Amino acid sequence: MNQKILSFRIDAGDAGTRLDRCLSRLIPGSSRTYLQKLIAGGLVTSGDAALTIPRYPVRAGMEIRVALPEPENSEPAPEPFDFPILYEDEAMLVISKPAGVVVHPAVGNPTGTVVNALLGRYPNLAETLACGSSRPGIVHRLDKDTSGCLVIAKTPDAQYKLCTAFAGRETSKTYLAIVRGIPHRPEAEISGLIGRHPVNRQKMAVVERNGKFALTRYRLEKSGCINGCPVSLMKVRILTGRTHQIRVHLASVGIPVLGDATYGGVLSALPEIERQMLHAWKLQLPHPVTGEKIEFCAPLPDDFQTTLNRF
Structure with a gap:
């Protein structure tokens, strides 16, 4: 069986987190059920020891290797x-x-x-x-x-x-994001390089070199509180298309997307929020046959609208 090996060093922010939950953040797109099967099958190791208990609390500085079977x-x-x-x-x-x-x-x-x-x-x-x-x-x-x-x-x-x-960049992409916190300025631009995180290679980060230029513009639409925590609705337009661009940029200025455990950690968590509150709302592009500019708008999902109604 062919395998792909991933290696991670656990940072202080993940210390004490369940192994399966930590891996779900480190390996975006993998379900908890799938990761639990890998753990139970001895495919997650630290040093010479197999970590076979999904609820095992990870420690800061741990080196963890995951052997992903190729389909x-x-x-x-x-x-x-x-x-x-x-x-x-x-x-x-x-x-x-x-x-x-x-x-x-x-x-x-x-x-x-x-x-x-x-x-x-x-x-x-x-x-x-x-x-x-x-x-x-x-x-x-x-x-x-x-x-x-x-x-x-x-x-x-x-x-x-x-x-x-x-x-x-002939397209125009506008997102709606509910974030934890209130921006210092109601309207602003975030720019700089985005590249691989220097420690966790499965994440992206704002970097000083070896990255790609990214440009994000946002506008505050609404702010309030949920369970005493300040939150805001942001209209966000990206002028470049980097991996995780909005999530990385908003987290870098202290307003992580609500529910985004990867870039917001515990600061982005609130009860009953089960996923990142980010919605690709409008998209404008040239039609591939006629060249005419056309725009599409995706209605807000129920969970996004419900969260919005809470503040």
């Missing part, structure tokens, strides 16, 4: 398609991706992804795009726990033009 069959299986459709024509599809759904199969998430559903709805999509079936039609991504607008190409020409539009 035997890398071809995603077709599954039922059950996503709200915001727009569809012969060239493209726009869906409202729910939180908790991964865009394409990866270790720990071989099924239940957007790609699985696409292959169920369009059985010949991978063949049509001549790109294999690992990521057919995918021209951009949303994090697992981010909801909202997701664009899919349905023809080779549309895939090329949409990928070019995203890479060339």
Whole structure:
């Protein structure tokens, strides 16, 4: 069995956390159930010792290795398609991706992804795009726990033009985020380099070198309190498309996305908030056939609206 080895050093912020919960933050996109199976199977080690108890409390400075089995069959299986459709024509599809759904199969998430559903709805999509079936039609991504607008190409020409539009910054992406805290300024710009975290290579961070330039603009829409904790609704526009850009940038200025344990830690946690409160609200781009600017808007999910109604 082929394996991919991941290595981590536990930082002070994770000290005392359950092993399975800590790993779910360190390996984004992997379910707790999957990680618990790895732990029980002896695939998580520290030094020469296997860590086989999911509730084991990790210690600061621990070196942990995780052996991820490579999937035997890398071809995603077709599954039922059950996503709200915001727009569809012969060239493209726009869906409202729910939180908790991964865009394409990866270790720990071989099924239940957007790609699985696409292959169920369009059985010949991978063949049509001549790109294999690992990521057919995918021209951009949303994090697992981010909801909202997701664009899919349905023809080779549309895939090329949409990928070019995203890479060339011809798109306009506006998000809504509920954050912990209130920004010092009601409207501001955050810029700088984003690269791999110097210690935890599974995370991103604002860095001084060896990163890619990122630019984020935000505006405060509403602020209040939930259970005595200050929170704010932010309208956020990203002018670049770096991995975890909004989450990293907002955390770097002291207003982490509510529910984002990876970048906000305990500061972002509140009871009944089960995922990061980040929603890809509006997306504007040139149509891959006509070139006309078109805009899509994804309605707020129930959990986001419920949280918003609390302040």
